[in-house]
Amino acid sequence: MENSPTTELVDLVRRAQRxxxxxxxxxxxxxxxxxxxxxxxxxxxxxxxxxISQQVFIKMVRAIPGLQAPAQFESWLFxxxxxxxxxHLRRQKLRRIFLPFEPEHEDVxxxxxxxxxxxxxxxxxxxxxxxxxxxxxxxxxxEGRSHAEIAETLKTSVAAxxxxxxxxxxxxxxxxxxxxxx
Amino acid sequence: xxxxxxxxxxxxxxxxAQLHPxxxxxxxxxxxxxxxxxxxxxxxxxxxxxxxxxxFFALTxxxxxxxxxxxxxQASDWQQVISVDEDxxxxx
Numbered sequence: 001m002e003n004s005p006t007t008e009l010v011d012l013v014r015r016a017q018r019x020x021x022x023x024x025x026x027x028x029x030x031x032x033x034x035x036x037x038x039x040x041x042x043x044x045x046x047x048x049x050x051x052i053s054q055q056v057f058i059k060m061v062r063a064i065p066g067l068q069a070p071a072q073f074e075s076w077l078f079x080x081x082x083x084x085x086x087x088h089l090r091r092q093k094l095r096r097i098f099l100p101f102e103p104e105h106e107d108v109x110x111x112x113x114x115x116x117x118x119x120x121x122x123x124x125x126x127x128x129x130x131x132x133x134x135x136x137x138x139x140x141x142x143e144g145r146s147h148a149e150i151a152e153t154l155k156t157s158v159a160a161x162x163x164x165x166x167x168x169x170x171x172x173x174x175x176x177x178x179x180x181x182x
Numbered sequence: 183x184x185x186x187x188x189x190x191x192x193x194x195x196x197x198x199a200q201l202h203p204x205x206x207x208x209x210x211x212x213x214x215x216x217x218x219x220x221x222x223x224x225x226x227x228x229x230x231x232x233x234x235x236x237x238f239f240a241l242t243x244x245x246x247x248x249x250x251x252x253x254x255x256q257a258s259d260w261q262q263v264i265s266v267d268e269d270x271x272x273x274x
Contacts, residue, residue, distance in 0.1 A: 080262075
């Protein structure tokens with residue numbers, strides 16, 4: 001999919017809004033990998049990727065009839081993804097207050113055969129050091145969203161996005177390089 | 183910088199690999215079943231009202247039973263007092 005909304009995408013969204021199952025299916029297939037990448041960058045746990053991506057698309061299916069501007073579909077979808085991840089992280093934080101886990105239960109190991117390369121390990125570590133809001137910014141940029149689109153997604157100004165993004169990138173690079181050197 | 187780009191590509195690839203081959207179909211099926219299962223606001227209100235009515239009647243019944251037991255116990259106590267008084271009067 002291109003970043004600028006094509007008439008093809010707008011048409012697909014309009015058909016999905018009318019409840020066309022094939023259009024909904026095509027939309028999910030077109031965006032599932034990008035949403036999964038975004039979710040992984042946000043949550044930093046591969047075992048949550050499918051579950052949270054599914055929640056994002058269920059919300060999409062249920063809310064798409066109310067989408068006012070089909071051309072804004074991508075920004076809207078990634079806003080749904082960001083909000084779902086941040087809600088999940090908040091719930092996780094609350095759960096930790098009321099149900100404190102032992103350290104060995106907190107750090108669930110990745111499944112066997114899923115060992116990361118050093119580069120990916122360093123990136124995951126660097127991302128985990130950022131605030132969720134900053135992770136969302138970086139992940140949106142990685143999805144090819146423009147500053148204006150991110151500002152629209154986060155309901156803020158382009159200048160604020162640029163400033164926050166600059167800071168977040170600096171922090172990410174710092175953590176990534178230090179982890180990579182180690 | 184190039185390694186960071188590689189890392190992002192690996193992250194995206196790994197994330198995509200987590201999805202089930204029938205992911206889209208599963209989402210559509212789950213979305214349909216969620217719509218059927220999610221209760222409406224009206225059903226929450228109705229259930230709350232019904233619970234309130236049941237609790238009110240249960241409380242009224244328990245209160246009625248306990249008051250009538252107290253009254254019958256007090257009546258029998260008074261009956262005893264009266265009979266003791268009558269006995270002492272007849273002795274005099």
